[in-house]
Amino acid sequence: MYGCEAWTISKQIQNKLEATEMWFLRRILWIPWTAKKTNERVLNEANKRRSLVRTIMKRQATFLGHVMRRGKLEHLVTTGKFEGNRGRGRQRERIMDGLAT
Structure with missing residues (x-):
């Protein structure tokens, strides 16, 4: 499975x-x-x-929540920015900054 x-x-x-x-x-x-x-x-x-098919369908339904969050996770990986308050300390280098140079 x-x-x-x-x-x-x-x-x-x-x-x-x-x-x-x-x-x-x-x-x-x-x-x-x-x-x-x-x-x-x-x-x-x-x-x-x-119960095998029912179990698979239940797993698919719970996995759907992870897929729905995909847009937010993709934004986090490409920009390195969390939505909300800024963190303290030195700013981290972002993935896109390394590609621009």
């Missing part, structure tokens, strides 16, 4: 994720692939609900 915050989840990918989740559960419960058990029966045996 590394980097899942940036995934685009289509219906096809959602189906693959759900199939992978069921494969994991069957492996954990030692259910062979030849056993004819429905997904609902496996979920009842494990006392679980499908």
Whole structure:
């Protein structure tokens, strides 16, 4: 799930994720692939609900807050200036000052 915050989840990918989740559960419960058990029966045996896609969507929603702050962070990196009160002491050299010379 590394980097899942940036995934685009289509219906096809959602189906693959759900199939992978069921494969994991069957492996954990030692259910062979030849056993004819429905997904609902496996979920009842494990006392679980499908949660992988829901977890990914929740992570994407929390990551959205970081993306929304991007403009402010970009301004800070390029100018070196914080909005608000000036700091005390010697002014720091900014990135853009080094590029101008």
